[in-house]
Amino acid sequence: MKLPITGGCLCGAVRYEASEAPVSVVWCHCASCRRHTGAPAAVYADFRRAAVRFAGVEPTRFASSPGALRGFCGACGSTLSFEGESQPDLINVHLGSLDNPGDFPPSEAVHTEGRLAWFCDAPDGCD
Ligand SMILES: [Zn+2]
Numbered sequence: 737m738k739l740p741i742t743g744g745c746l747c748g749a750v751r752y753e754a755s756e757a758p759v760s761v762v763w764c765h766c767a768s769c770r771r772h773t774g775a776p777a778a779v780y781a782d783f784r785r786a787a788v789r790f791a792g793v794e795p796t797r798f799a800s801s802p803g804a805l806r807g808f809c810g811a812c813g814s815t816l817s818f819e820g821e822s823q824p825d826l827i828n829v830h831l832g833s834l835d836n837p838g839d840f841p842p843s844e845a846v847h848t849e850g851r852l853a854w855f856c857d858a859p860d861g862c863d
């Protein structure tokens with residue numbers, strides 16, 4: 737893993753860099769993440785907020801519930817981040833927005849009660 741860790745949106749308007757490794761990399765199976773990403777589940781790299789710097793434009797932030805801000809690119813719509821009141825020192829960055837997401841395998845899953853029934857069995861090209 738090379739520092740800083742970099743990422744951004746599809747159109748390149750929002751770029752960010754993290755000066756240190758994520759504290760965790762986590763699948764989230766909650767319905768809000770599913771809706772926000774349009775994907776069956778989300779994977780986040782959780783960084784200390786102080787270690788992440790946005791270059792250029794900041795993500796547009798949408799309050800999906802009280803105390804929960806979901807960030808996306810206002811120009812291209814790419815899903816980018818989650819910031820929660822309950823974890824003020826962290827910013828969760830959507831793994832697919834990293835330049836090298838393959839460097840960061842998830843090590844846990846949360847809200848598994850919301851996991852889609854077919855999730856673990858569906859063909860995904862790994863076989
Ligand atoms: Zn963009």
Ligand SMILES: [Zn+2]
Nearest residue numbers: 764765766769
């Ligand atoms: Zn979630």
